[in-house]
Amino acid sequence: MDWLLQQSINGLGLGSIYALIALGYTMVYGVLRFINFAHSDILMLGAFAAFYLEPQVSRLLGGPESVLGAILIAALAAGLCALLGILIEFLAYRPLRQRPRLAVLITAIGVSLFIEFTAQHDKVFSAKTQFFPRLLPEHTFQWGQVFFSSTDLLVPAVTALMLGAMWFIVQKTRTGTAMRAVSFNQQAASLMGVNVNRIISFTFGLGSALAAIAGILYAMKAPGIEPLMGVQPGLRAFIAAVLGGIGNLPGAVVGGLVLGILETFLGGIPWLSSYRDGIAFAILILILLFKPAGLLGKATVEKV
Amino acid sequence: MLEISDLSVAYGAIKALHGVSLRVPPGSIVTLIGANGAGTSTTLRAISGLAKSSSGRIRYDGQDITALPPHRIVSRGLCHVPEGRMVFANLSVQENLQMGAYLQRDRAWIAAQTDYVFSLFPRLQERCQQLAGTLSGGEQQMLAIGRALLGRPKFLMLDEPSLGIAPLLVKTIFEKIVEINRSQGLTILLVEQNANLALEVSSYGYVLETGKVILEGPSAELKANPQVQAAYLGI
Numbered sequence: 135m136d137w138l139l140q141q142s143i144n145g146l147g148l149g150s151i152y153a154l155i156a157l158g159y160t161m162v163y164g165v166l167r168f169i170n171f172a173h174s175d176i177l178m179l180g181a182f183a184a185f186y187l188e189p190q191v192s193r194l195l196g197g198p199e200s201v202l203g204a205i206l207i208a209a210l211a212a213g214l215c216a217l218l219g220i221l222i223e224f225l226a227y228r229p230l231r232q233r234p235r236l237a238v239l240i241t242a243i244g245v246s247l248f249i250e251f252t253a254q255h256d257k258v259f260s261a262k263t264q265f266f267p268r269l270l271p272e273h274t275f276q277w278g279q280v281f282f283s284s285t286d287l288l289v290p291a292v293t294a295l296m297l298g299a300m301w302f303i304v305q306k307t308r309t310g311t312a313m314r315a316v317s318f319n320q321q322a323a324s325l326m327g328v329n330v331n332r333i334i335s336f337t338f339g340l341g342s343a344l345a346a347i348a349g350i351l352y353a354m355k356a357p358g359i360e361p362l363m364g365v366q367p368g369l370r371a372f373i374a375a376v377l378g379g380i381g382n383l384p385g386a387v388v389g390g391l392v393l394g395i396l397e398t399f400l401g402g403i404p405w406l407s408s409y410r411d412g413i414a415f416a417i418l419i420l421i422l423l424f425k426p427a428g429l430l431g432k433a434t435v436e437k438v
Numbered sequence: 439m440l441e442i443s444d445l446s447v448a449y450g451a452i453k454a455l456h457g458v459s460l461r462v463p464p465g466s467i468v469t470l471i472g473a474n475g476a477g478t479s480t481t482l483r484a485i486s487g488l489a490k491s492s493s494g495r496i497r498y499d500g501q502d503i504t505a506l507p508p509h510r511i512v513s514r515g516l517c518h519v520p521e522g523r524m525v526f527a528n529l530s531v532q533e534n535l536q537m538g539a540y541l542q543r544d545r546a547w548i549a550a551q552t553d554y555v556f557s558l559f560p561r562l563q564e565r566c567q568q569l570a571g572t573l574s575g576g577e578q579q580m581l582a583i584g585r586a587l588l589g590r591p592k593f594l595m596l597d598e599p600s601l602g603i604a605p606l607l608v609k610t611i612f613e614k615i616v617e618i619n620r621s622q623g624l625t626i627l628l629v630e631q632n633a634n635l636a637l638e639v640s641s642y643g644y645v646l647e648t649g650k651v652i653l654e655g656p657s658a659e660l661k662a663n664p665q666v667q668a669a670y671l672g673i
Contacts (some may be wrong), residue, residue, distance in 0.1 A: 308540070315526050315537050321488055322524035324508035325517070327541035327589065 136279040141402045142395065143282050147355060149394020150293035154348035155371030156378065156386035157300060158341030164317040164381045165337045168235050171242040172222055173345055174368020175249040176215050178361060180346025181266065181353040182259055183211035188267045204269040208350055212343035219342025220335045228331070253361035266357035269350070289351045296344060297387055303340070304383060313337060317381070370397070373418045379431020388429060393417065439464040439593060439625050440485070440516075445494030447477075447484050454480040456649045457494065462593070467619050467626040469636040469657065471670055472646035478629040479521050481646070482595045485627075486518035487511045498593070513541050515592035519599065521629075523582040527571030531562055534570050534581055538588030548588065555584035558614050576607035583611070587618065593625045594618070600632050608632070612639055633670035637661045645670070 155177060162170045187207045192198040195206075226245050230238045254261040273284045304310040315323040316333045324330050352367055353359050374393045378385025397414060401407045421428065440462040447455040455477045462468045470478045483489035485496055487508035496504045503511055512518075526534050535555065539548045556563040559580040565573060570581055579599055586594060596615065600608040616639050619626050630636035637643055637657040645653040645666060653666065660666050 308536075311529065311533055311536060312540065314529055314533075318526045318528045319524055321508075322520065322526065323537070325486060325488070325512060325520060325524075326537045326585070327509045327512040328537075329507075329509045 137402070139277075139280045140282075141398050143280070143286055145395035145398035146391070147286050147289040147394070148398055149391035150290045151348050151352050151355075151367060151390075152371045152374045152394050153387045153390025154293055154296060154344050154351070155367060156375040156390045157297075157383060158345045158348075159372055159375040160378075160381055160383060160386040161313075161337050161341045163375070164383075165313060165334055166227070166238075168227075168238045169242065169372065169380075170227075170338075170341075171239075171368075172245040172249060173341065174364035174371070175246050175253075176219055176342045176345040176364070177349035177352065177368060178253065178359070178364035179218065179249070180211050180215045180349030181359045181363065182253070183214050183346065184208065184269070184350045184353065185264065185266055185359060187211060188269065199268055199271045201270065207269060208347055211350060212346040215346035215349075216339035216343040219338040219345075223335060223338040228334075250361055250365075259361055261361060263358040263360040266353040266359045268357075269354060285354050289355065292347065292351060296347060300340075300344075300383065309333070309336060370394075370414055373414055376418060377421050377428060379428025382428065382430050385428050385430035392429075439499065440627065441497045442481070442485070443495050443497075445481070445484060445496065446492045447480050447489050448492050449489075454489075454649055455484070455491075458646070458649070458651055460644050460651065460654070462625060462627050464625050465619075465623055466642065467616070467628060467640040469628045469630060469640040469643045470646055471630060471633045471636055471643060471666075473670075474631075475648075476646040477649040478646050479597055480649075482518060482520075482597050482627070482629055485511075485595060486516065486520075488518075488520075512589055515590055516595070517586040517589040517591035517593070518595045519582045519586045519597060521597040521601070523575075523578045525570040525573070525578045525581050525585070527569065529570055530567055531570055531573070531581060532566045534585050535562075535588050538585035540589075542588065542590055547590070551588055551590070555587055558587075558617070559584055576603045576611070579603055579607075579611060580614075583614070583618075587622075591624060593627070595627045595629075597629045598631060599628075600630060600635065608635070615639060633666070637671075 155173065158173050159169060184207050187210055191203045191207050195203050222245055226241050227238055230241060253259045270284065275282055304313060312323065312328045312333050315326065316328060316330055320330050349364065370393055371390065374389035375386050377393060378387065378389025393414065397410055400413050401410045443459045444457045445455055446453065446457055458477065458481055470481060472478045480489055484491050487506055491504060495502060498514065498516060503514070526537060529537065535552055542548050561577055562580055562584055565577065570578065573581060583599070599611050599615065603611070612635055615626065618624050628636055628640060637660055640657045643654065643657045643660045644651050645660065653660065653663070
């Protein structure tokens, strides 16, 4: 029982982070129909942005580990990454808008490798693992044999908050309605007066901001950061997005949580734990084989 | 109101329009008739900015709009109901209408115009919360027209409003088109395969063939023209 509860808490935390990253994949897929492989590197850049911002903000506020400081750091890092996401779309993907999707996909892989290997240069972040500072005072709680930290609570809480905000933006605002319209038919959206490029930029900005927040939360849970830290969670989140139904926002969340919980539970079984990656990819293959539209996705039928 | 001179459009190596010129005076209904591939849809797409012209000029309200992107053209009150309707199937009827009013800020006007659209097409009001993808073809056409009316058009382009729609609904939709033209003082450029119907409601017509205007004149004259009768009216 304790084991079950402990694994659930861990799985929920991990799954929340996957969900946040998966939202970015799925939103960009929604408007442009391609997988932005550089998304996982934005996550890494978000963590590094926080890493470099932390001493500055602490100095400004006269001490480390304050709530205000953490919010400020997260907001600044998210803002920086949002700008970066917009810039990447503008420089790398927009010129290829009229080209076959494969060209954009390959470019995305190129952008991803470019960021990862530039970041490993000694004059940039260097390839070594660095210790991520504590952003908030941390408490550990014990309940029977179950241990959990304040970070374990924070991660799902922040995720829930972000999900609520995303839901509101996409479902209730004018820009969100335009995002859904662009996702369905760009030409028709432009005939309504929607500046399609601006909506695409906005989507990239939003997705990248979420990735930055996910990167910070990930670093808070496992405080060693290095330029390739985004690759593993990025791949898992990609699987999560496909699992839930790519292009489907609630699907990304469900996929993320399912994958995170499954991974922790299976990883907690001693003889299975070394097969965690294998299991994640087996899920991807099974989904693609038997339910390619994902758990919540619908097979698209067009009325002519 | 709208004046096109010597407009050419090419899709890659294929030329779709070869120097088309036409005029649409304010308050009128003008029709473009032509068979599939004659260039009628392309003409509308070029006007609304969806297709880039390779040469020629499009003037609207005395201003050159040839090189403007679609969203800038809509903001001038030039709305396009595209071929195949292109309603947002993943949005509700209401959200589709909201998208139509994307550039409108005046809430009172939007509410009044939405009521007007509902009075034209009561079916839309009944299905307000339904996803547009679940509507029938005729209802989708009503929605596409209603959505365009919420863009505060001064000039409305309709591409094949009768395509794939039950004959009874076609009649209703064309009655509404005439009504919109009269009551809202809207200038209309209509592309229609059903030449009989198109020449009935319009005052002037152009006949396109392989990307060129081969014939033009007042609709009554075109209707009486033996060449038009043989090719388009099935007489």
